[in-house]
Amino acid sequence: MPRSFAPAPRRETVVHQGQPLDYTLVFRARRTIGFAVRPDGTVHVSAPAGVPAAWVAQQVLKRADWIRQHLAEFAARPAPAPSRRYEAGAPHHYLGRPLALRLAEGPRPAVAATADELLVAYPAPHTPARTEAVLLAWYARQAPALFAAALARVWPVFDGLGLRRPTLYVRPMRTRWGSCTPTTARIRLSPDLVRAAPGCLDYVLLHECCHLQVPDHSAAFYALQTRLLPDWEHWKQELNALPK
Known part of the structure; x- marks a missing residue:
């Protein structure tokens, strides 16, 4: 047929x-x-x-x-953020600043940020996968101190709400910047946030702290977030523009 x-x-x-x-x-x-x-x-x-x-x-x-x-x-809708590349000269961000990636040989993995470069050193051979691993491990080491400083900046705006000061944890996440468990006052933040400007980090942390008061994403949640950080949408847009 x-x-x-x-x-x-x-x-x-x-x-x-x-x-x-x-x-x-x-x-x-x-x-x-x-x-x-x-x-x-x-x-x-x-x-x-x-x-x-x-x-x-x-x-x-x-x-x-x-x-x-x-x-x-x-x-x-905004254009999708570009993907990160891990070869020499590729742009990478640290604290919101775009820096050119520079690769060097060294006896052990090390990373240093200068005014315009992000120097990544480790024993040869250099491959994108190894460079990525060294850089992500460095981000994770920088995260605790940067997150603690952000909490010191953000937490005062919650004075008077009677909330329990949260405990911060560094947790790699594939689809979100942070999460909060209100019952235990635990906030988990992605180490990738060290790439963002301090204002972006403060926005994410404030967002998660707001969940201590309002667990869901209801109108009451966004009313609280807007009252405490009126320009949060600006920081959200800047954060989402970071290369993935």
Whole structure:
């Protein structure tokens, strides 16, 4: 029995409020029409096989406001932060300052930050994986003192709330900057935060301290965070712009 093939996707355009709205149309074995707006700004429409393209265009116009809204939301999102590289000359951050990575041979792993360079030394051969391991271990060693200093800056704004002063822990995290257990007043912070400007570190620590008062991310939580740090959104954006 010969195999049947669905028609190839086709580019279509409708005019909505005087502006063209492009979309990719594909006919499939389905009963209803489906719409998808993707982060790259493309619009995809899946329609039941056999319906006229003109009917599909009418349905696109009916959903045009919804499509425009999602396109605007994707367009407003910040560009993804670049990835870190571990070869000589690559930019790396320490306390918010971008420094050029410099590799050197040394009898044992060592890292030093200068005005414009981050010097990483260890016995040859040099590889990106070994450089990364040495640098991340150095970040973890710097973290306790930097985090303690941040708590000394942040904690005074919580005076009068009757909260238990938290205990800080350094904990590598893949998907978050920090976490808090309100019942034990334990706050865990990623050593990667030493790459960020002190204001970013203070924002993350204040965010976690706010959970001592409000455990969830309710409106009450954000009201407290905004009262204690009115420009927290600025620091959040700066933090999220760091290379991953």
